Amino acid sequence: METNPTRVLIVAGEASGDLHGGHLVQALRERSPGVEYEGVGGKNMRDAGVRTLFDIDRMGGMGLFEFFGTLWHHLRVFRKLSAKIRQGHYQAAILINYPVFNLKLAKVCKQAGCPALFYIGPQIWASRSGRIHAIRENVTKMYVILPFEEKIYKEAKVPVEFFGHPFIDLARPQKSREEFFKELNLDPNIKTVGLMPGSRMSEVNYLLDDMAEAARIIREKLGACQFLLPVAHTIDPEILRQKLKDNPLGIKIILGNNYEVMSSSDYLILASGSATLEAGLLGCPMVIIYKVHPLTYFIAKFFTHITHFGLVNIVAGEGVVPELLNEQVTPERIADEALQVLENPERMRAIRARLDKVRQSLGAPHVIQRIAQSMMETMNLPARTPDEKNSV
The missing domain is CATH 3.40.50.2000 (Glycogen Phosphorylase B;)
Known part of the structure; x- marks a missing residue:
């Protein structure tokens, strides 16, 4: 039977x-x-x-x-x-x-x-x-x-x-920076910034324009700088191409390869979420940004009781990397946070050392x-x- x-x-x-x-x-x-x-x-x-x-x-x-x-x-x-x-x-x-x-x-x-x-x-x-x-x-x-x-x-x-934490097993790139950049026809000797606006279309709509304008300011200040934008499988890449069609920076849109982007970038501008912890485990300095509906934000201010909203900072118990929320999310502020690290190798090393302690706490x-x-x-x-x- x-x-x-x-x-x-x-x-x-x-x-x-x-x-x-x-x-x-x-x-x-x-x-x-x-x-x-x-x-x-x-x-x-x-x-x-x-x-x-x-x-x-x-x-x-x-x-x-x-x-x-x-x-x-x-x-x-x-x-x-x-x-x-x-x-x-x-x-x-x-x-x-x-x-x-x-x-x-x-x-x-x-x-x-x-x-x-x-x-x-x-x-x-x-x-x-x-x-x-x-x-x-x-x-x-x-x-x-x-x-x-x-x-x-x-x-x-x-x-x-x-x-x-399962990211201990999962957050592992398959290619080195040299291999990855050769595949993308990029120069591994040029400073590289990863842009990660999130895995939901609502996040992309809230954050991508500010990220793209911040990238323009960073390029203007640094001169040579290249930008990578990995696309989550939940997002249609054609939508991102349309949104960035007037952007003169040649932002490289990549399907997947999140861990390669995180481990190969000198700095990340990314949406709050689990990706901040993945990036932390891979030792990449970052600025965490987030925007929500104004009413959601207003209510959350009364019902949340945490000092930090970025997961990597929550696990660390301190502000290892900067966080910008709602009205703080402006292209100028994002670019300023990035440049403080990109132009200061000693500060970058110090952040990487603190991120290594986060990794050790996760099993x-x-x-x-x-x-x-x-x-x-x-x-x-x-x-x-x-x-x-x-x-x-």
Whole structure:
């Protein structure tokens, strides 16, 4: 008699979650190849074998009011997934960050008796600390990736694991600066600045014009300087080409290769987000910039209680690199921050040394493998059989 396959729901709501989800599923499938994965994700998760019922390209938003713009789509996704959970379709659920949506889904899982594993927890240390009650009530186990988070959850009596940050395994360029620049027909001896406006179109719309004008000021001051702009797979590169068509700098638009851009650049101008930590792990000095809807910004000022908003600074516990937010984000200010480092080799060396300390705090290699092994045991997934091991 044919048995139903073991099936796991996995939900990511944005590009960074899709990245982590793809690598996680790959590691899980190595240990338990007979399990099926489906849910919400993007290209990385599909490449790992996840059947995506909905794509992340309609999920992500930069803030509260941007989220409302896709509210009806979110409701449709929520209803569809909730129905499947209640029907007993899944043995377990892996919910990757995206707390506004995923904490509600965790509640449905709890009611249906479906274990909910939360990977990359909500930033309750920054805002909405009251979410800890819903987490304790509905989440089977938290898998956190920042060193100070483990203590927070343990003190709140939430089952939690910290194995290190997955970027320890992932943030590794495949090419040296010389190889990468030869491929792009660029001069490795010329100062290079990377421009990274984010993985969402809303971020690009908010930030790219200021970045491009800042690049013009930097070129004017330094003379020789080249600019790289890696494009996330969630962004149509043709849109960026159109936006930059009148820019005289010859900004090099590159598909992917984020880690090569980060490790090969002398300086980065980038949107706040997980990329700031990746850049920090690769030792590249940067200025972090961000803009959100004015109402989102106004509300956030009252509900957040952190000194820094850049992830690399949060992990460091200090302002290792400068941050500019909303009205502070001007081409002149961005260029000034960049030039203070590009024209001062000693300052650049000091920043790199402080970034190395951040790397050391984030754990040893093989983080993703340790997380996958623990999740497999928590979800009670079947281990790879001897025959399956021999066939690899």
